Amino acid sequence: MTAMQMGGREDPSREPPTCLTRAPSSSIACVAAALAALALSGCGSDPETDARPLDVVATIGSVGIWPGQFATPRALDTDGSTLWVIDKAARIQRLDAQTGAPLSEWKTPRHANGMPVGVTCAVFDGRPLTFVADTHEHRVLVYEPGSDPGSEVRIVAEFGSYGTGPGQFIYVTDVAVVADPSLGVRIYVSEYGGSDRVSVFNERFEFLFSIGEFGTGEDPSRIEFNRPQALVIDEEARELIVVDACNHRIGRFTLEGELIAWIGSPSTAGRKLGQFKYPYSIALLDDGTALVVEYENARIQRIDMRTGRGIRTYGKPGRGPGELVTPWSIAMVGRTAFVLDAGNNRVQAFRAPRPGQPRATEVASLGAMQAPDQKGGR
Amino acid sequence: MSDGQDQFEGASAERAGSRVPRFARVCAIVLAGCVILAVAPLILAFIPRDPAVGTVPGALELILPRTGPLVLNSLLASAAVGLCATGLGLAVAWTTRGLRGAGLLSHMAVLLPLMLPAYLSYSGWSVLRAPGSWLGDWIGSLPGTRAGDVGRAANIGFAILGMTLWLWPLAAVLVTANIRRLDADLFYMLRLESARGPARWWLVVRLLRPSILLSLVTIGILVMGTAIPLHVANVPTLAISVWLALDRSPPGEAWRALLAAWPLWTLAAVAGWWLGGRASDWATGNRATSSSISVSLRQSILLYGATSLSVIIPAALLVNATRDSASLMRFWRISGNGVLHGLGLATATGVIIALIAIATGVAIGSRSWAASLGKGFVRVMLMLGFAPGVLIGTGLVSGWNRLDSSGFVTSGMMIEVLAHACRFGWIGAIAGCAMVRMEHPHLRDLRRADGAETLAGFARTGLLLNLPILAASGLASGMLSFTEIEATIVVQPPGTGNLARQILNYLHFARMEEMSAAAAWIVGSGILLTAVIGWLLMLAERAKRTSGEVS
Numbered sequence: 001m002t003a004m005q006m007g008g009r010e011d012p013s014r015e016p017p018t019c020l021t022r023a024p025s026s027s028i029a030c031v032a033a034a035l036a037a038l039a040l041s042g043c044g045s046d047p048e049t050d051a052r053p054l055d056v057v058a059t060i061g062s063v064g065i066w067p068g069q070f071a072t073p074r075a076l077d078t079d080g081s082t083l084w085v086i087d088k089a090a091r092i093q094r095l096d097a098q099t100g101a102p103l104s105e106w107k108t109p110r111h112a113n114g115m116p117v118g119v120t121c122a123v124f125d126g127r128p129l130t131f132v133a134d135t136h137e138h139r140v141l142v143y144e145p146g147s148d149p150g151s152e153v154r155i156v157a158e159f160g161s162y163g164t165g166p167g168q169f170i171y172v173t174d175v176a177v178v179a180d181p182s183l184g185v186r187i188y189v190s191e192y193g194g195s196d197r198v199s200v201f202n203e204r205f206e207f208l209f210s211i212g213e214f215g216t217g218e219d220p221s222r223i224e225f226n227r228p229q230a231l232v233i234d235e236e237a238r239e240l241i242v243v244d245a246c247n248h249r250i251g252r253f254t255l256e257g258e259l260i261a262w263i264g265s266p267s268t269a270g271r272k273l274g275q276f277k278y279p280y281s282i283a284l285l286d287d288g289t290a291l292v293v294e295y296e297n298a299r300i301q302r303i304d305m306r307t308g309r310g311i312r313t314y315g316k317p318g319r320g321p322g323e324l325v326t327p328w329s330i331a332m333v334g335r336t337a338f339v340l341d342a343g344n345n346r347v348q349a350f351r352a353p354r355p356g357q358p359r360a361t362e363v364a365s366l367g368a369m370q371a372p373d374q375k376g377g378r
Numbered sequence: 379m380s381d382g383q384d385q386f387e388g389a390s391a392e393r394a395g396s397r398v399p400r401f402a403r404v405c406a407i408v409l410a411g412c413v414i415l416a417v418a419p420l421i422l423a424f425i426p427r428d429p430a431v432g433t434v435p436g437a438l439e440l441i442l443p444r445t446g447p448l449v450l451n452s453l454l455a456s457a458a459v460g461l462c463a464t465g466l467g468l469a470v471a472w473t474t475r476g477l478r479g480a481g482l483l484s485h486m487a488v489l490l491p492l493m494l495p496a497y498l499s500y501s502g503w504s505v506l507r508a509p510g511s512w513l514g515d516w517i518g519s520l521p522g523t524r525a526g527d528v529g530r531a532a533n534i535g536f537a538i539l540g541m542t543l544w545l546w547p548l549a550a551v552l553v554t555a556n557i558r559r560l561d562a563d564l565f566y567m568l569r570l571e572s573a574r575g576p577a578r579w580w581l582v583v584r585l586l587r588p589s590i591l592l593s594l595v596t597i598g599i600l601v602m603g604t605a606i607p608l609h610v611a612n613v614p615t616l617a618i619s620v621w622l623a624l625d626r627s628p629p630g631e632a633w634r635a636l637l638a639a640w641p642l643w644t645l646a647a648v649a650g651w652w653l654g655g656r657a658s659d660w661a662t663g664n665r666a667t668s669s670s671i672s673v674s675l676r677q678s679i680l681l682y683g684a685t686s687l688s689v690i691i692p693a694a695l696l697v698n699a700t701r702d703s704a705s706l707m708r709f710w711r712i713s714g715n716g717v718l719h720g721l722g723l724a725t726a727t728g729v730i731i732a733l734i735a736i737a738t739g740v741a742i743g744s745r746s747w748a749a750s751l752g753k754g755f756v757r758v759m760l761m762l763g764f765a766p767g768v769l770i771g772t773g774l775v776s777g778w779n780r781l782d783s784s785g786f787v788t789s790g791m792m793i794e795v796l797a798h799a800c801r802f803g804w805i806g807a808i809a810g811c812a813m814v815r816m817e818h819p820h821l822r823d824l825r826r827a828d829g830a831e832t833l834a835g836f837a838r839t840g841l842l843l844n845l846p847i848l849a850a851s852g853l854a855s856g857m858l859s860f861t862e863i864e865a866t867i868v869v870q871p872p873g874t875g876n877l878a879r880q881i882l883n884y885l886h887f888a889r890m891e892e893m894s895a896a897a898a899w900i901v902g903s904g905i906l907l908t909a910v911i912g913w914l915l916m917l918a919e920r921a922k923r924t925s926g927e928v929s
Binding site for chain 2: 062063064065069071072089110112113114138162163164170171193194195214215216218226227246248266267269270277298316317318319323324325343345
């Protein structure tokens with residue numbers, strides 16, 4: 001069954017007011033949107049970051065609590081064909097990644113203390129599973145979706161409890177799963193709230209070890225985190241990537257938790273190219289680069305994961321098409337990047353840069369850096 | 379004096395009274411313009427833009443479910459904070475004998491908690507409940523749902539404590555005004571003759587009943603509209619739910635949530651109207667004479683203790699929670715732009731409030747329709763002051779979006795300044811009333827007789843006399859504007875670095891390191907600026923006494 005066939009509902013009253021909106025194509029609309037965005041931002045473009053709206057191919061959702069709408073969405077991931085979005089109404093929604101149509105929605109079992117801020121789709125033991133970082137309930141929920149995206153999902157496991165001991169959590173932020181040929185299944189869970197670290201579990205959800213501790217990251221030789229907001233696995237490089245949001249940096253680690261390098265630092269936090277201000281999420285591209293979502297800078301920055309240099313930024317603050325307000329997360333389906341534009345209550349999709357073939361403007365902004373195709377992609 | 383001469387002077391005064399000086403007329407018109415700028419968009423925001431949009435069935439019920447329990451929660455929180463804050467304020471005011479003969483430190487002690495943001499005490503004391511603390515870990519270790527229940531109870535307790543420690547000075551000020559009208563000998567008589575313990579306090583409560591009731595109502599209404607501490611404590615109240623509903627309302631649907639907040643609007647309107655009337659009467663009423671009683675350090679211990687609980691200890695807890703002293707300097711790198719933007723906004727707000735104070739004072743100090751208009755303006759500003767910031771912000775944005783499709787007003791700092799002027803216009807209005815009260819009636823008559831009712835005349839006489847009170851009102855409103863969150867985050871264009879938004883993020887996402895650094899700088903600068911305001915108020919009191927002596 002194709003994604004298109006799965007989408008849509010017969011009851012028109014259940015259709016969201018705005019499901020999937022194509023970006024304006026006419027030049028007049030683009031100019032008007034750009035002018036409006038300029039006025040909204042209250043400042044001109046930044047030559048260093050080339051602040052322009054995203055080249056949006058689709059917009060999914062709008063503000064509201066109907067199916068397909070979002071009330072401050074704060075978690076996004078994809079299983080390849082559907083998007084999983086969690087908002088501040090504690091709703092988990094599955095949407096068709098092709099059409100944006102809502103497929104199913106439900107709420108977490110308990111949410112009086114707060115809502116989840118992380119979701120991760122993974123194949124676990126041959127089964128597709130989704131891990132929800134149930135932040136304020138100090139645990140990870142594991143959902144098993146049915147074969148049909150519109151069918152019921154069920155919780156097959158949960159692990160973690162409140163505390164700072166081994167296997168316990170304060171506020172869980174994200175989960176990353178890897179099935180490594182030599183190490184086996186590893187589940188990495190990040191948390192904040194004073195016990196900021198990444199805990200590592202095996203396939204039976206048994207605690208193995210933890211990486212790092214709370215710290216303000218002044219000493220780059222130490223593994224310190226201040227709200228590790230997102231995790232991602234670079235399977236080819238066998239690396240764990242940790243987005244250390246409040247230290248304004250990204251950490252590269254071996255799967256055993258040894259520090260390889262930091263990209264960015266607390267002392268260089270800012271909005272210039274190569275700097276971050278509250279990075280919140282990351283998506284790895286095939287050519288050794290990555291797209292980093294910056295919450296405070298309201299943009300996406302493409303960086304070279306090996307050298308740490310910034311290549312280009314995408315997006316700018318605003319409410320118009322391609323503009324962002326407190327973006328929270330990013331997920332890739334093929335070459336399409338879906339950005340969780342939390343402050344605008346929507347998901348915006350744009351074409352990720354072609355691997356190894358940077359555009360003319362990108363080459364210009366690279367300066368002395370090697371172009372990705374010259375380094376050899378992964 | 380003959381009857382004929384009396385009649386002549388009476389007729390002359392009547393003619394003089396019917397002719398409003400041009401400067402007063404201009405001031406009154408400016409005030410009317412301010413009301414139109416503020417109120418017209420708010421009214422417009424209540425009108426559905428597209429009637430068809432309003433037909434979505436159950437739209438509001440979905441985003442703002444069951445307002446009954448929310449109103450009950452709001453009332454309970456208001457009653458709890460009202461009672462606690464009034465009790466503490468009463469105790470402070472009484473033991474310091476109404477702050478007669480108070481010095482700079484006493485002025486600062488009363489002003490400081492009010493000048494600092496509502497969330498400071500709450501976030502400071504909440505360090506004791508944070509994960510990793512003894513209380514936080516104990517709550518977290520409780521089994522299952524019990525941890526949630528106890529945690530919520532602790533959150534509510536800290537929120538009520540935080541708001542009590544923020545608002546007690548307001549109660550102290552209101553009760554002090556009552557105490558100052560009492561005969562000074564009463565204190566000695568009570569000490570000598572009245573019963574001890576609870577019986578004595580009951581006597582005090584009965585004696586000060588009007589101001590206690592006023593304090594309960596005022597604080598209760600402010601708590602009804604205050605969102606941040608209760609929001610961070612995860613307590614569902616009407617103000618917070620309306621805020622969330624506004625946040626989740628599709629464009630053009632905000633009017634539903636604004637209408638659903640009718641209890642908050644009604645309370646603000648009634649309280650503003652009533653208190654505005656009283657403020658105007660106070661401005662033009664008889665000047666009470668108060669005898670001076672020196673207050674010993676022992677008597678002031680409760681005052682300084684309460685201020686320490688409100689500001690010093692929470693700030694110390696926050697600074698102590700800072701794990702790396704470098705965070706204090708990193709604050710400027712992370713939040714520097716936000717601070718600069720906040721300072722610009724605060725300066726603009728302060729200047730506007732000072733101008734509003736001048737216009738209000740001149741209008742009320744004149745006669746005829748200008749004075750009536752000035753008094754009406756005071757009522758309107760107090761109404762807006764009592765309304766929750768998020769309602770003011772959303773109403774202004776919705777209204778201005780319809781009035782100004784080009785986005786000239788809403789796309790820059792103008793809408794922020796407008797929102798803050800609405801939020802803190804009451805300070806200008808009250809300062810205007812104080813200006814009128816400062817000037818002895820005889821001195822005012824002399825000024826009128828000399829023809830000093832022009833702008834130049836005012837600059838040479840009234841402005842000089844009232845400079846301290848004008849500067850204090852501008853500084854106070856600027857300080858409040860600097861840390862205002864509710865209206866700011868609603869009206870602020872995206873991408874604007876603003877301290878208020880950053881602080882809300884620090885609170886919301888428990889970024890204690892950044893919050894601690896921000897609190898340290900805010901409290902530090904707050905103490906300095908409050909000292910300046912206290913000094914200006916003392917100058918104003920001295921000027922008032924001088925004004926009385928001259929006359």
